Amino acid sequence: MSLPHAILTALVEKPSSGLELTRRFDRSIGYFWSATHQQIYRELGKLEADGFIRTLPSAQPARGQKKSYEVLPAGRAELARWTAASQDPKPHRDPLLLRMRAAAVVGTDGIEADLRRHLDLHRWQLAEYEEIEKRDFPPGKDSSQDRLRHLVLRAGIDLETFWTQWLSRALEEFAELPGHETA
Amino acid sequence: MSLPHAILTALVEKPSSGLELTRRFDRSIGYFWSATHQQIYRELGKLEADGFIRTLPSAQPARGQKKSYEVLPAGRAELARWTAASQDPKPHRDPLLLRMRAAAVVGTDGIEADLRRHLDLHRWQLAEYEEIEKRDFPPGKDSSQDRLRHLVLRAGIDLETFWTQWLSRALEEFAELPGHETA
DNA sequence: CCCGGTTGTGCAACTAGTTGCATAAAGGCT
DNA sequence: AGCCTTTATGCAACTAGTTGCACAACCGGG
Incomplete structure (x- = not known):
């Protein structure tokens, strides 16, 4: 709600x-x-x-x-x-992690391209967030409101950073998997 | 789906x-x-x-x-x-970040206790994941299946790590806000 | 032997979110 | 004037997920 x-x-x-x-x-x-x-x-x-x-x-x-x-x-x-009001955290639902788990049992064929696509999207989003940070939160702007809003933006930046790193790592991992096309 | x-x-x-x-x-x-x-x-x-x-x-x-x-x-x-199959990433929905943004306009009264509670929950979840990692992925267990499953677990660990850090930082930030009860 | 708790399966109603389409005014173009 | 696109609002039907409850078998104790 x-x-x-x-x-x-x-x-x-x-x-x-x-x-x-x-x-x-x-x-x-x-x-x-x-x-x-x-x-x-x-x-x-x-x-x-x-x-x-x-x-x-x-x-x-x-x-x-x-x-x-x-x-x-x-x-x-x-x-x-x-x-x-106190609210319980809702359980996550992440289709990408689910697909990775499915890939572990049915094979990784075809998933790699989409992983690259997601990586690009997350990199793009990260760049956008960093742009916003530069524009809206220059040093010195730190009223209470600004600090709280900046904190929220930081969460966005850190989450996108996580995803770009995780996806990069996943792709490296794929490259080392037996049967991987290196061409 | x-x-x-x-x-x-x-x-x-x-x-x-x-x-x-x-x-x-x-x-x-x-x-x-x-x-x-x-x-x-x-x-x-x-x-x-x-x-x-x-x-x-x-x-x-x-x-x-x-x-x-x-x-x-x-x-x-x-x-x-x-x-x-290629899938578009679904947009996030995070009530906690939303509340933080709301707190920026209506004040932070009352939200702090719940933040602490969430921090505890994330710490607990993180500990559970690390337990699973120790149990299910000891060094040497690295078949293709294991590597992929481990990767998924790493995402969980890294995400919980992010949340514990972000929440800790948010609470520190709160402590520095004017009008904060230091008792 | 029957009574209460546990295990296991399932329906029905509700809530939240998505998709596709309809409607209406305003502004430009010829 | 007539038409097309953009801006703006909205309904209706559908899909996914949640909540509350019901029902059936089994298993143990008094």
């Missing part, structure tokens, strides 16, 4: 319309909580019905018209409650 | 009943692809209907009776196909 809170967080940071939220999810919050525009619109409806957000008075509500939302005090309170 | 393949992998490794599979998921495959017994039973039914697995002839099928399954050639072929 995190999507409504992801949206509340985004809206507290800055009131937005559904599409603006969708774009912001693609760029920043979506790095650790992705959502499609359909999910977002549906959830905005629920949040409004619950009295957590409201449409900004200025905009007239018509289909195809921009409709911006802002967080109400009740929404902020709910967000604070959820943030402080 | 990974659960059926997770089950096929487990069954290729060793034919099992639904409950045995459930237990094995709790111990090993579940570390990166968790599943409840209900999911497993449902999926076993589908896999049987698809002709990928069959019940071992010996057992008589009655409710409350053990019913073991084994993988048929078609199942093995499907597993090989899936393993080799």
Whole structure:
């Protein structure tokens, strides 16, 4: 049940319309909580019905018209409650590790190319994160808010670093496996 | 669509009943692809209907009776196909990072205790993985299968190591935040 | 011998997330 | 004016996963 809170967080940071939220999810919050525009619109409806957000008075509500939302005090309170509440970590689900395990029993034929592709994607994501770090967190920018946000970004950077290293290692390992095509 | 393949992998490794599979998921495959017994039973039914697995002839099928399954050639072929097929990485979803970001806007009150709890859980999991590594992958055990399985376990170890480090750092960071209770 | 706990299998309802498509206004182009 | 693309919002159907419960056989103790 995190999507409504992801949206509340985004809206507290800055009131937005559904599409603006969708774009912001693609760029920043979506790095650790992705959502499609359909999910977002549906959830905005629920949040409004619950009295957590409201449409900004200025905009007239018509289909195809921009409709911006802002967080109400009740929404902020709910967000604070959820943030402080204890939550059990959900078990991981990683198809790539699963495939590696499957490869151990049915053979590694064909998986290598995809591993390379994933490696490229993770390298690309890592570069993007490092770009953001350089841009948004230059030395000196260390208010409480900045420090916390930087911490979150660091998690992203470290995770991508892990994946690039792990995938590199996996590919090296493959190269040493008997029956490997060295051409 | 990974659960059926997770089950096929487990069954290729060793034919099992639904409950045995459930237990094995709790111990090993579940570390990166968790599943409840209900999911497993449902999926076993589908896999049987698809002709990928069959019940071992010996057992008589009655409710409350053990019913073991084994993988048929078609199942093995499907597993090989899936393993080799290219798959796009699914976007992450991490509630803890989301909460940290929310904490940046609504304050860190109350989240610290849960962070400590998570740190303990990750430390515990890390210790378990290291135990398994010592037990199952002593030096010298390095057939192709062992190397691949070890690689998967290494991913688990490295990820837990990352989380323990990140959480420790987050807690240090908190201690330096203005308004932090030092008692 | 029957009663309660454990083992094993399973259904049904619910929740969350994804996919595909529909609708509407606005702006440019000819 | 008519048409095409882009921006913006939204519904409906589907898929995957979770939760709660039910049922059946077996096994031990009083």
